[in-house]
Amino acid sequence: MSVSTRIPVFTTIEDYRLWRDKAFEDKKSVGFVPTMGALHDGHLFLVKRSLAENELTVVSVFVNPAQFAPHEDLATYPRTLPHDLSLLSNPRIPAHRQDVAQQKGTFVEVKGYGEQMEGRSRPAFFRGVATVVTKLFNIIQPTNAYFGQKDIQQALLLRRLVGDLHLPHPTPNRLHIIPTARDPIDGLALSSRNAYLTPTERQRAPIFYAALQEVSRAWATGASKREAVRRALEQLEVAKDEGEKHGVEIRVDYVEMNDSDTFEEVGDEQVQRPDGAPVILSGAVWFGRTRLIDNIILGNTDGIIAEPK
Incomplete structure (x- = not known):
C-alpha cells in the first residue's frame, strides 16, 4: 500500500x-x-505521552494473527492505515480464522499468568501477545514503551516478561501503563472494537463501566467480593432486560476480582486487602456481536499505573 505521509514508514x-x-x-x-x-x-x-517523554516515538501497526482464537475472525478486524497515518501526522494529538493450536514456530509464553481473567475466555491469546511484543521489543529496542490500562492483564504480563527475560529495551520500570482513555460524556473506554457497535448498542454500552463503578463503591464501603460483584451483575441483568426491548442482546462473559501480582481470584468473602495491595476488578460483556472489556484498579495503584504528568 502506498500512502503519502511526512512520517517515516518502515516496512522492513x-x-x-x-x-x-x-x-x-x-x-x-x-x-x-x-x-x-x-x-x-x-x-x-499513549502517543502523546510518549512524545512528551522521549525525543523520538515509534508506533507499530500489526494485526497479530496469533492473538485471534478460532472463533474470532481476523479478516474483519479494521485495517485503516491511511487514516492512522493521518492521525499520527497531526502534531496536536488529542484474513481468515486462525487455528492457534496448529501454529508452528517459536512462541513466548509467560507460564501461569495467561490462563486467568481474559485468558480463561481467550485461550492462547497471551501467548500470541507475548510472542509478537517480544519480537517488536527486539526490533524497536525502545527506551520506553506505553500500554493502556484497558488491557491491564496484558500490560502487567508484559512487564513481568521483560523482567523475566532481562530485556534491556525496555526494562520493567520503563514499561508504562497509562490510565484508560474514556469518552468524556459517558465514560465508555475507547477501543477499536467500539466501531463494531450499532448506534443502539453504543447507547447502552456505558452501563458496563457503570456496573464496575458500582462494584468499586461497594468494595470501598466494606462489602465482600461476592456482594460487590453481585451488585454489578444485578445492574447488568436489568440492562439485559431493557436491551431486549430494543433488540440489543447483552451477555456477561465475566466480572471478577483478581490479585494484581498473581492474577489469582480474590476469595468470595474477602473485604478489601489487609495489606493495601491493589486488586484488579475487570470484566467482559457482549453487546450484540461486540465483546468489550474494561477494568478498575481497587486500592493503591502506585507501581502499576503511570498517572498523567
Whole structure:
C-alpha cells in the first residue's frame, strides 16, 4: 500500500534498524506504542505521552494473527492505515480464522499468568501477545514503551516478561501503563472494537463501566467480593432486560476480582486487602456481536499505573 505521509514508514526490519542505529548513535530516547491499527483517541493519548517523554516515538501497526482464537475472525478486524497515518501526522494529538493450536514456530509464553481473567475466555491469546511484543521489543529496542490500562492483564504480563527475560529495551520500570482513555460524556473506554457497535448498542454500552463503578463503591464501603460483584451483575441483568426491548442482546462473559501480582481470584468473602495491595476488578460483556472489556484498579495503584504528568 502506498500512502503519502511526512512520517517515516518502515516496512522492513532492516530499514528500521538503520534508523534505530542512528538514534543510538545520537543518544536519543525512543518511545514505543505497539498497536494493531484502527487508531483512536486512546492510542493517541499513549502517543502523546510518549512524545512528551522521549525525543523520538515509534508506533507499530500489526494485526497479530496469533492473538485471534478460532472463533474470532481476523479478516474483519479494521485495517485503516491511511487514516492512522493521518492521525499520527497531526502534531496536536488529542484474513481468515486462525487455528492457534496448529501454529508452528517459536512462541513466548509467560507460564501461569495467561490462563486467568481474559485468558480463561481467550485461550492462547497471551501467548500470541507475548510472542509478537517480544519480537517488536527486539526490533524497536525502545527506551520506553506505553500500554493502556484497558488491557491491564496484558500490560502487567508484559512487564513481568521483560523482567523475566532481562530485556534491556525496555526494562520493567520503563514499561508504562497509562490510565484508560474514556469518552468524556459517558465514560465508555475507547477501543477499536467500539466501531463494531450499532448506534443502539453504543447507547447502552456505558452501563458496563457503570456496573464496575458500582462494584468499586461497594468494595470501598466494606462489602465482600461476592456482594460487590453481585451488585454489578444485578445492574447488568436489568440492562439485559431493557436491551431486549430494543433488540440489543447483552451477555456477561465475566466480572471478577483478581490479585494484581498473581492474577489469582480474590476469595468470595474477602473485604478489601489487609495489606493495601491493589486488586484488579475487570470484566467482559457482549453487546450484540461486540465483546468489550474494561477494568478498575481497587486500592493503591502506585507501581502499576503511570498517572498523567
